[in-house]
Amino acid sequence: MAGEKVLNDVTIEKPVLEPTGALSVETVLSVRHWNEHLFSFRITRPASFRFRSGEFVMIGLQGDNGKPLLRAYSVASPAWDEELEFLSIKVQDGPLTSKLQLIQPGDQIYLGRKPTGTLVTDALLPGKRLFMLSTGTGLAPFLSLARDPDVYEFYEQVVVVHSVRRVSDLAFQDELSGKLADDPLVAEQAASQFHYVPTVTREPFRNNVRIDKLVESGALFEGIPGEARFNPETDRIMMCGSMEMIKQFGAYFEEQGFAEGSNAAPGAYVIERAFVG
Template identity: 40%
Template sequence: MSQNCTVDDTAPTETAHALTIRDIRWWSPTLFSLTLERPEAFRFLSGQFARLGLPVDGEWVWRAYSICSSVYDEQLEFLSIVVPDGVFTQALKDIQVGDTLWVDKRNFGTLTTDRFRAQDELWMLATGTGLAPFMSVLRDPYTWERFERVVLVHSVRNSDELAYREWLENLAGDELFGEFAERFRYIKVVTREECPGAFALRIPELVQTGILERAAGLEFSAERSAVMLCGNPAMLRQMKTVLQERGLSVNKKSSPGNILWENGFLPEDNRQPDL
């Protein structure tokens, strides 16, 4: 752990769990996963996020992180990038197996599949670490009971940022979820270097040109498509517009529609509490 991270008498023992780091995996020089022990009392829905905390230079710093792990896993898993000037991630990147990370006892978020109604085809469109909540969704048996077809699109700058790529490309070999592989499509997008099997255009352009639908073998449909978005706010805004032009609607509590992202991830969400 960073020498600047020390636990003192101000530790939030009433509101947060002090959890031990069990494993760390670096996908690239700036992208890594953390696996923590999971308290029995910590419950969440696939797609939700938690608040992680560390003491940095005598001050507690908290950040929201989507949960990667399955709702049934005995551990909690999170995906993080290293932000060059980020107070929290600069401390988090130095954490070691056996160190303590604090996790708020509450879970948060509305990016969950139970927000959809009659749709039976699930699209998950992610950039960067926006992949995290969708890893949890994919590892939830309810997802495969609820949807006939599932498509994951992950867009990154460089190929080494395609976290969990091996598992996603080899779902058929998974002991628990292999039986669903024929109903799943994993589409890779790498925008800053050549990557075999990956598209180079950004997600909105792939939709506008029809390339994405041809690759998935599905078409966006107001009747059948449930679309979850997570990642760069610019992508969220553009995809919202692109999909609305195709006749899809925003999913709201009062009027369930097709397009869903985490409430609060866009500034304009704060003016639309119904999301």
């Protein structure tokens, strides 16, 4: 029954959400808990909802004051998917995530009607290799892009780099390590064009240093056709994750002759300014 959940034989009433001009109300379809502080979930997608792979949108639940409590989340599913997927951390005292981590299939959730963002191919100039550098849940928009067939038409090589603290934080590791072999639209292209470079900084792993050290040593480029360095003429960069990583690499790429791009003026690298201020 909508609006009710039974927990330990006790019926808990959940508020029935009402759509607004800016928000639709969607249904949670599945939830996947990766570890005690990381989860992903899929929700219904309105027929009218259109977005570019890599964009973000507002999602949320009803706050304690009865009003929508919203946060910006990158869509982790590609633009062609009939469902919408998101990746989230669990913050025990977080206004939204303390509630969001408890969602179950059948629950209602708010979805903004207007996705936006700069982590899109439109904000980049044409190039040969696309490198997507991420930490933590910054992987989300790159999950969307890596499963978009258009990306493989635009770039000869598509590289997702994901840095986390623990091995269990490597969400979607099996799918990415398998070069998206089960993906219905990109599996054939990804077999030769897609590359996944995971690194774990606080537990034993084949790569156990931060992204900057992978770049310095050349390990980031192993197995990827082309130079073992970033070239502003042919390489395009997207970054999403910690402020520290984005600031460090933003300065690095500027020094290397990369110009930041936007939807209005495409460039050689992009970050999501809505998340970093």
